[in-house]
Amino acid sequence: QVQLVESGGGVVQPGRSLRVSCAASGFTFSSYGMHWVRQAPGKGLEWVAFISYDGSNKYYADSVKGRFTVSRDNSENTVYLQMNSLRAEDTAVYYCAKDQTVITGDLDYWGQGTLVTVSS
Amino acid sequence: QSVLTQPPSASGTPGQRVTISCSGSSSNIGTNTVNWYQQLPGTAPKLLIQSDNRRPSGVPNRFSGSKSGTSASLAISGLQSEDEADYYCAAWDDSLNGWVFGGGTKLTVL
Numbered sequence: 001q002v003q004l005v006e007s008g009g010g011v012v013q014p015g016r017s018l019r020v021s022c023a024a025s026g027f028t029f030s031s032y033g034m035h036w037v038r039q040a041p042g043k044g045l046e047w048v049a050f051i052s053y054d055g056s057n058k059y060y061a062d063s064v065k066g067r068f069t070v071s072r073d074n075s076e077n078t079v080y081l082q083m084n085s086l087r088a089e090d091t092a093v094y095y096c097a098k099d100q101t102v103i104t105g106d107l108d109y110w111g112q113g114t115l116v117t118v119s120s
Numbered sequence: 121q122s123v124l125t126q127p128p129s130a131s132g133t134p135g136q137r138v139t140i141s142c143s144g145s146s147s148n149i150g151t152n153t154v155n156w157y158q159q160l161p162g163t164a165p166k167l168l169i170q171s172d173n174r175r176p177s178g179v180p181n182r183f184s185g186s187k188s189g190t191s192a193s194l195a196i197s198g199l200q201s202e203d204e205a206d207y208y209c210a211a212w213d214d215s216l217n218g219w220v221f222g223g224g225t226k227l228t229v230l
Contacts (some may be wrong), residue, residue: 035219037165044122044224045157045165045208059218095164105212105219106155108176110164 002109004025004096009114017084020114021076022096030054033076033099036081037075038092048094051079053102064090086118121202123148124209124222131228140225142209151185152212154192155162156185158215159206159224169194196227223229 008020022034043062049070058070069082074117079096094110100106125143132138142154156169168177169185172192184195192211194202207223 028146037221043205045210045221047210047219047221050219061218062216065128097165100167104165104170105210106170108167110166112164115180116138 002096002098004098004109004111005088006011006094006111006114007095008111009094009116010085011119014087017082018116019051019080019082019106019114020094021079022047022086022111023077024096025048025077025093027098029077029085032101033103034070034072034079035099036079037095037097037110038090039113040089040092043092046092049081050099050103057064057103086116086120090116091118092116122230123213123216123220124175124211126207126209126216126222126225128223128228129228129230132196132199133230134199136196136199138199138227139196140194140207140227141160142192142194142222143180144192144220146190146213147215148190148211148213149187149192151214154187155210156167156183156192156194157210157225159208160202161205199229201229203227 003025008033012018051070069087072079094112097107098109136215153171157165159165160167172187
């Protein structure tokens with residue numbers, strides 16, 4: 001069965017960096033695009049980033065462009081989100097989600113999320 | 121505010137039919153397909169409707185989606201207590217070059 005397990009969340013000071021990871025299993029990871037979606041406490045969903053199956057295409061929300069970088073290691077079945085210059089407004093639960101195919105935006109499996117808190 | 125506009129709340133009694141709207145523009149809903157996600161309290165979102173009106177395997181046929189122009193709708197018939205959740209629409213936006221979500225609608229079953 002498909003499993004996505006995020007890790008790496010925690011408390012970080014404004015302006016600092018953090019990398020969150022998502023370990024995938026139960027499917028051929030190297031064949032699917034992957035997304036990051038976040039949810040601030042008590043707020044709605046916000047799409048953050050996408051990486052294609054081979055890492056050649058990446059898309060970012062304007063709110064994180066230039067600060068966040070998505071990457072993947074297909075040998076380790078893991079996708080990463082490197083977050084730099086963190087701001088208080090980046091505080092959220094970060095979910096990784098699998099695209100249903102190469103790139104459709106149909107997020108058919110989600111992890112349980114990892115909480116990132118940006119605070120001094 | 122969100123690029124896609126949803127009512128913040130909706131409600132209905134068991135057995136009723138409720139609809140949730142999602143309004144966008146020509147750069148998103150007007151030219152791209154719409155997905156709907158259901159988020160039960162304390163859980164991760166779940167894909168409920170894809171490509172405007174297709175139900176993924178396992179989603180009850182009480183849930184249906186439709187689209188007209190730059191607006192989309194999610195309909196839930198035969199409302200059940202377990203349908204109480206937050207519902208989000210989503211679509212690709214050609215202008216933003218990324219996906220956008222609606223602000224979400226909290227459905228209460230009275």
